[in-house]
Amino acid sequence: MKISVFGLGYVGVVCSACFSRDGHNVIGVDVESTKVDLVNKGKSTIIEEGLEEQITKSVNNNFLSATKDYKKAVLDTDISFICVGTPSLSNGAINLAYIYEVAKQIAEVIKEKDSFHTIVVRSTVKVGTLKICKEIIEDVSGKMHDQDFGVVSNPEFLREGTAMYDFVNPPYTIIGTYSSKSRLVMTELYSSIDAPIHQIRPEEAEMIKYANNNFHAMKIAFANEIGNICKENEVDGHVVMDIVAKDRKLNLSPYYLKPGFAFGGSCLPKDVRGLTQIAKSHDLKTPLLSSLIKSNFYQIDRGLKLIYNTGKKKVGFLGFAFKSGTDDLRESPIVTVIETLIGKGYDLSVYDSNVHLSSLLGKNKEYINSHIPHIYKLLKEDIQDVIDASDVLVIGNNAKEFGELLPTISSDKTIIDLVRVNKDKTSKDNYIGICW
Numbered sequence: 476m477k478i479s480v481f482g483l484g485y486v487g488v489v490c491s492a493c494f495s496r497d498g499h500n501v502i503g504v505d506v507e508s509t510k511v512d513l514v515n516k517g518k519s520t521i522i523e524e525g526l527e528e529q530i531t532k533s534v535n536n537n538f539l540s541a542t543k544d545y546k547k548a549v550l551d552t553d554i555s556f557i558c559v560g561t562p563s564l565s566n567g568a569i570n571l572a573y574i575y576e577v578a579k580q581i582a583e584v585i586k587e588k589d590s591f592h593t594i595v596v597r598s599t600v601k602v603g604t605l606k607i608c609k610e611i612i613e614d615v616s617g618k619m620h621d622q623d624f625g626v627v628s629n630p631e632f633l634r635e636g637t638a639m640y641d642f643v644n645p646p647y648t649i650i651g652t653y654s655s656k657s658r659l660v661m662t663e664l665y666s667s668i669d670a671p672i673h674q675i676r677p678e679e680a681e682m683i684k685y686a687n688n689n690f691h692a693m694k695i696a697f698a699n700e701i702g703n704i705c706k707e708n709e710v711d712g713h714v715v716m717d718i719v720a721k722d723r724k725l726n727l728s729p730y731y732l733k734p735g736f737a738f739g740g741s742c743l744p745k746d747v748r749g750l751t752q753i754a755k756s757h758d759l760k761t762p763l764l765s766s767l768i769k770s771n772f773y774q775i776d777r778g779l780k781l782i783y784n785t786g787k788k789k790v791g792f793l794g795f796a797f798k799s800g801t802d803d804l805r806e807s808p809i810v811t812v813i814e815t816l817i818g819k820g821y822d823l824s825v826y827d828s829n830v831h832l833s834s835l836l837g838k839n840k841e842y843i844n845s846h847i848p849h850i851y852k853l854l855k856e857d858i859q860d861v862i863d864a865s866d867v868l869v870i871g872n873n874a875k876e877f878g879e880l881l882p883t884i885s886s887d888k889t890i891i892d893l894v895r896v897n898k899d900k901t902s903k904d905n906y907i908g909i910c911w
Contacts, residue, residue: 476664478502479548480556481577483510483541485638486597486631487558488520488530491541493642495533497667502548503541514541525639545577549584554593554660556629557581561598571604578608582615585624593657595627599684604628605651605677625654627661628680632687648672651680696763704750707757734910736871736893737774737808739797744768744806774909775808778893779815781907782867785889788821791865793858793880794872794894795827795850802829805842809871809893813850825853826861828876862888870896 476499480491483505491514495501503514510520517531533539542548549555559573574596585592594612596605609626618624628651633641647670650661658674665672702712719726738744747767754761782790797807804810816823843851855861858880862868868884870877870892878896890906902908 476500476554476660477552478554478556479504479545479552480558481505481545481548481581482557482559482573482598483507483514483520484558484560485521485523485635486633487556488514489523489526489633489638489642490556490558490597490631491539492519492526492529492533493639495538496529498538499664500552501533501539502552503539504543504545504548505541506543508543511541511543514539523638524636529639545580546584549581549592550588553590554595554664555581556595556597558597561600569599569601571600574598574600574604575607575611578611579615582612582618585612585618586616591656592624593627593654593660594624595629595661597629597631599630599688600628600681601685602678602681604681621654621656625652625657625660626677627652627654627657628677629661630680630684632684643668645670649675649680649683651675651677653677693763700754700759700761700764703759704754704757704761707759708753733895735895736778736909737771739805739807739809740803741805744771771808775811778808778812778869778891778909781891781909782812782816782869785867785891787866787889789864789866790816790821790823791861791868792823792825793827793861793868793870793877794874795825795830795854796872799872799874800829802827804830804847809869810847810850812869812871813853814847817849822864823853824855824861824864825850826855826858827872828858828874830854867891870894 478494478499479502480487480494481504483491483503487503487505491501491503503511505511513520514530515534517534519527519530530539557574557577559577561569561571561574564570578594581592581594594608596608605626605628609620612618612624612626613620616624620626628649630649632645645668648665648668650658650672652658652661653676662672698712698716701716705712705715725731747764751761751765754764792809792813795807795809796803797809813823813825858876862884865888867889868891870890871894873894873896881890881897881900884890886905888905892900892906892908895908895911900906900908901911
């Protein structure tokens, strides 16, 4: 394929080298003469293992060149990658001026082209950037999206120091576009890379890089805070975290990474409080760990606001325990929501097939009797009684029966789903998902 790459910084020069290594004809574009001259001499613009050797080889084989002439670059290629910088502004927001300027330049050139052109945003950008790029290109060029050109969000996952390896060994390839033509082009372009390709909406693609990098930052901060506590207790933090990382069932898995409602139960809230208290006893600050309970309460508040915003007072809860398949009510966030609504005078009813006083034993029976007898009085034996008595139905856990029931609920009742019992549904009409 014939590819132009705008921006010969870290991402752009690595992409240029790797695409040319695969036999594609690549033209690098940059406003700085120094970078252009370096590439044309077979040199790298950055330090990265194996990069300069590949640039030298690609330039010598006429698969790679560089220029300041963006018009010629676009006219001579079918795909343009935008890899320019998105530096931070003083308020922390990112500067998208370079992205939009390149989009405008490409639009000026494709105005003169008859062939279809694909424009790929590789830089890290905020949600909605691709949409604005499409509008800029349509306005400047007079061309139509998916007819004359297509825009694609294609975030990169390159680590400094291993970028050449990461390019051909990514965790996955993300192709976010509404253009069917560009989707085919991109699928073919990445066909040689052994990694799953996810075809998703551009807005989702734009968010993925931010989610990934913030997750990495959180993991580092988490490991550091655990390590600080370990050291003060004469424990080797590396031994602890090495074992934590060996758990691929829960710790390093998708299990706890599904957006939804607050955590609860007899373990997580108690152990978060316990660990932060241990840190305090050693005069340690744990900003990340100390924020977990606060973040959890915020999610409960979001759920309450969804209910308040309906303007209806008759509310039914399907699912009472903190998760399906259990009768454990200790620190269930649903209990907090119900108690708040009772205090505000809401007319409530509750159903949970696992929560019946006659079948509860030990700690759970004691908890109901001593902590929430007023809520137990709201429990109904028949789920239909809750549905009939309510204008708003809140799905509080992921019990299979709630997913099966969802399609049968009348459209005049508002459904607030805190757990996503049907992964295919998103907020629309009478259905409201807390995070989807």
